Amino acid sequence: MNKTLLVQGMSCGHCKQSVEGALNSVEGVSEVSVNLSTGEVNVSFDDNKVTTELLEDTVEEQGYDIVAS
């Protein structure tokens, strides 16, 4: 499954890395890409293992806000 989260507050390469790293470490997530300009975070995952809520929580734990998902 594919989902795009709209995330607020990612300002630099470190932010990108921390969000990508955290999402990639969630079991069932297979691909993550962060677009710093738009704030879009695209995630590919196995929806038998991962919920959208878990993805959102993972991003928020890194200190960013979810605007839409």
Added chain:
Amino acid sequence: MNKTLLVQGMSCGHCKQSVEGALNSVEGVSEVSVNLSTGEVNVSFDDNKVTTELLEDTVEEQGYDIVAS
């Protein structure tokens, strides 16, 4: 000795941490504080061990530009 570098490109807490961490690991540096709003990086150091150029190079290695020092 005390020196304030004016640094461009530090946008978030990660940036602050990377600059502070890199400068603190220079032998002879005793205190570092980064002001993200102004871009000012204040460094206390032993000028028998550390040159301003070394401080500048250390910041630049983290990916930021020195505007003034």
